[in-house]
Amino acid sequence: MPKVFLKTYGCQMNERDSEQVARMLVERGYEMTPRETEADVVLLNTCSVRDMAEQKAIGKMGLLGRLRANKPEMVFGFLGCMAQSRGAELAENMGHVDLVVGTQKFHRVAEYVDQLIQHKRALRDRLMDDARFSIVDIEEEAGSQETIREHVLKERQATAFVSIMQGCNMHCTFCIVPSTRGAERSRRIEEIVHEVEGLVARGVKEVTLLGQIVNLFGRHEFDKRDGKSPFVQLLEAVHAVDGLRRLRFTSPHPIGFREDLVNAFAELPKLMPHVHLPMQSGSNRILKAMHRAYTAERYFALTEQLRAARPDIAITTDAIVGFPGETDEDYAATRELVQRIGFDNAFIFRYSPRRDTPAAEMGEQIPEAVKEERNQDLLRVIDESAIAKGEVLVGRNVEILCEGPSRTNKETLTGRTPGNKIVIFEGGERHIGEIFEVAITRSSGFSLYGDPAVLDGATAMTVG
Template sequence: MSVPDVTETLDTEQQQPRTYEVRTFGCQMNVHDSERVSGLLEDAGLTVGDPEDGVADVVVFNTCAVRENADNKLYGNLGMLAPLKRERPNMQIAVGGCLAQKDRDTILKKAPWVDVVFGTHNIGALPVLLERARHNNEAQLEILESLEVFPSTLPTKRDSAHSGWVSISVGCNNTCTFCIVPSLRGKERDRRPGDILAEIQALVDDGVVEITLLGQNVNSYGVEFGDRQAFSKLLRACGEIEGLERVRFTSPHPAAFTDDVIDAMAETPNVMPQLHMPLQSGSDKILKDMRRSYRSKKFLGILDKVRERIPHAAITTDIIVGFPGETEQDFQDTLDVVEASRFSSAFTFQYSKRPGTPAATMEGQLPKEVVQERYERLTALQDRISAEENQRQVGTQVEILVTENNGRKAEQTHRLSGRSRDQRLVHFSVPEGAEVPRPGDMVTTTITRAAAFHLVADPATLEDYQLRRTRAGDAWDRAQADSCGVPSSGSTASAGAPGKVSLGLPTLPIRK
């Protein structure tokens, strides 16, 4: 038996492309930034790692500095990788995002096995920093104070064939006392409308049927070039793009939400009847302490106007419980506004100090047990309202955009999953003998049951199940073929037995 040449073996190993994985914490902006990171790494010759093969050669953490315990979550993850890094010295670890922008060299002091730390303003530098760290055998730290290049000019690897994120602005001009984002993302910078629409058109040409416009405060879009109605004009322009079936946006600010935006939503058919409108608190005193430049009456007035023009709109929100100085009456004011608002769901958070924010040094920091008790009362109220609002959907016909992520119980329930036009999660079954949809296809059927966090549609007859195959479904087929994945369920799977799906639009956990 011949002995293989060691040099030849090493050369073969070195020719194998390195693998990467991106671990994302935080908001939709971070999810979109992670698509850019993935695109950059693949442009540099890396391939996405298979979790079954273990940890990838390059691990990138895209961090958040807003969510509770963000620091502990990052350093806990980094600590778990330290032994592996000792075993595999050629493995590289990079930390980017808001926490990297904030902590900077603290990360390297606490976790000296990290190879690269980069900020929110220089995502595009990551491949160069990784290569420099490898060449010099030395950690690289590069944090810029202003945006180097608008992220949308960077290569992207999208996680969904049918849906895409599109940034219309970065940064924020508000000064909310609980939020550290403006100091990490900088002042608002707006993209030109033509650049945004060109990116959307390119996505549609690639098979995308749904886009979400992103910004820290999307409805202040246009402030940089002096057009107060720029956002409503942008929504209407999206309505002119053939093949674009669904348009969403997040997140607006109540103080800057104007009637022309409501009119554009109501009069543009592909702008969905769904609105995320952050409340934060129902107490006018707490809103003032938060430097939120609106009060509860104005907030409720916006919801009334939206529902007058778009009667079936589903409205979601963000709420912070236990802000410094919050009294029992302040909290009751929040409960009253939540009851009146009839949100379909809510992101609810317990206030936690974020170093560097004015709220962190305010008097009246509340004990954990008080915040926890109020949080439980709020979520119980919202859970009830969500269940009641979902119950109103029973018997209505909905159009569902089928998603790739069909849930943990799909194999047991034999149901697929998707999102209705108002963004409610719908689990639906395919009648025996009917064609199974592909991710990206549209299914129209009737809601038969409701729970607090989802709807169920089990059509009793073939007549109550209409499938519309879409360009997005075709794009999913192409993506599966390109990645040597499983065949599309529409071509091979039988009803009630969907095939394994490997792609998925990133979702964020929602606590209602």
Template sequence: MKKKAAIITYGCQMNVNESAKIKRILQDMGYDITEDVSESDAVFLNTCTVREGAATQIYGKLGELKHIKEKRGMIIGVTGCFAQEQGEELAKKVKAIDIVMGNQNIGKIPQAIEKIESGDFKYVIYVGDEDELPPRLDADFDSKKTSYSTITYGCNNFCTYCIVPYVRGRERSVPMDQLLDEIKGFVEKGSKEIILLGQNVNSYGKDFENKDNFAKLLEEICKIEGEFIVRFMSPHPRDFTDELIEVIAKNDKIARSMHLPIQAGSSRVLGLMNRGYKKEEYIALAEKIKRSIPGSSITTDVIVGFPGETEEDFLDTIDVAKRVKFENAYMFMYSPRKGTKAAEMDGQIDQKTKKERLHRLIEVQNAISKEQSVSYIGSIQRVLAEGPSRKNPDVMCARTSTNKVVLFKGDPELEGEFINLKITDANTWTLYGDIVE
């Protein structure tokens, strides 16, 4: 009987991408992939450490796996940022763990499993090489139409609330020729959506001596033959250059959805966060993007209740939301992260105030998002059909260039095809449309 393995993923799209590579490695080793951990011979937790609460979730799952391991035996591996941060201490703390492996080391999974199966090792730890480029590993993604390409690893920004630079290392860019070969292969296999990943994608190439940069990479990708759309996440406002805006504006293959994390609307708080821009600079950039790239949308990330945030600072965030009119915003309460400068700052905000501010921001943003959605009614949108809706399999789901979800009635055979839809109705988050020629 073939062995079975399960992969549990926490966190960002980079982790989703790395989990796809882990899946391929395990399949090449002869494992069948399953979602049922109770019947697995090996389970890998691909972890996140951005928020303090992530640890509680991970330890809870490890406790569940420990009981299964005691009953039937299994190899338990922990990969990702939490593993990179904790290292050998994690294996010492949770005795059931066999493998602790950092972000750079997933290519060593076969060696790690071989060592554990030999019985000569209590546990195996691979958390080094965090400042080197990991090998390019093949992957099979869950979607037939979407492929992911990590173009940078690590981060040099050192925002005061973020642990990522400490666990993913300094910023390293993948050589452009490698990326173009990889993406060309995705398109030849039928991918219609290419998503470029990095902690700060638009700083791509800053570590190169040649003039390769993110704008040039996008331009070269658009020269690849085939019908596809390019998305990227997440750019940093500070590195969103005029050259980049110009390249996006003139290439229809690049999505008109710009995820531009602001994090806070107050220039004073942005300084405390070490974000590298001020409120008015961000607003000017957003206005330039909308002016230069007609039909584009802007989404964002916002943290409320950062240490020292006053009511006046918070109202600056509300003001930015109203002026920029984000199509969507991912809004969070500040959570102290051990090992970051912000966790040691004076002026920590109490939980009640953070919750109250978050509720007020959500209320404002929801009204803006509804207004933005309604503005699509009557327009014709070129969309990529994603397949049947998860909530209603009788209805098809698609996504616009601006990353809006559209529901429509159509043949499931349309999955993975570009079609035109006339938008007939909208609610806060979803559009509704009919197929048009």
């Protein structure tokens, strides 16, 4: 039984794609392994959003190639966004790479791995030298958005990602995603609901709907009904699934937030009070250069509308510093807006030129030292806000869904509040996969620490 080592870089959508690949490999008789030294097949599911992610994947594949010295029949492959972007050059430049599969062909990976293994075995049996043979498939495929629909669930797993669409039509000038993921295309609502029903039947209590621009779901395929966008129609349909306890989505675009979606946070109790709302910049001049299609004023007003609809909502964001042409005044506008809004957390990125994007060809590229200075400064602003948001919860009870052992300390458990804050606590097997309250004893700013003794009957104000 061949063993497969599959490593994923990047976003939740990549994680979801890897889960589909793993499921199909297991169905064909492969065994997944977390140890690369045991593997007969090595697959890296890649990200192209930033150069660092690509370099990590290329460096990792270079190191793993050494394993072939002891296992000449090993199969090595790149999957996903970098595979889509670079295509055949990956196999040409790295002689041990056998497989390059793009973002619309994840459902073909298991088939291709079979072909490569059979080829290598045939060469071995004929005692021939290993002739160069590779498979590269980065072609578009109609209906590929419907192929990411199966799940590999662990025991007591209570959360799951559900892919509802693929692609992006926004063409932000810094972003490579439209070229790696293709044009927007959405699944049918009934198919998504059926998938969620199956997950709930297997014990899942929370689902997160995934899309490149998730709140633009279905805008080309489906009509509005009763003034509600296809995405809000989907939220309502999933919300109605009996047994589902929590509903989330990521990542949206500010222009996809209309009144119906804002109101959904007030009207759908299962829709958790958290939204990750990419801001990117607080400068209208830079937002225009980024092709973001909103202003800083519109963005701020949206955060106020969300907080009015759901006062306990947590808002997190993405911001880019050092975009081409960003002046000190532009950065100051970003800093001021971040302070004014008071985010619960944020991902701050130094602008990274991506090939075949308009921003990479713009003049006034910012020196790396300036990017780093602004990055560190904005991180300090975010840290202050996150710490303040966490401190508010100390001494209170919060509801969490326990996801299992903490990543950093397997002796403790971790769960998430409705506002998507991480809570770490000591507990047992009985807690995993359950929703209950814990008393928050302290905050590190980015993680909360709790006492599950509240399960024994203590009562207090519950917040999220």
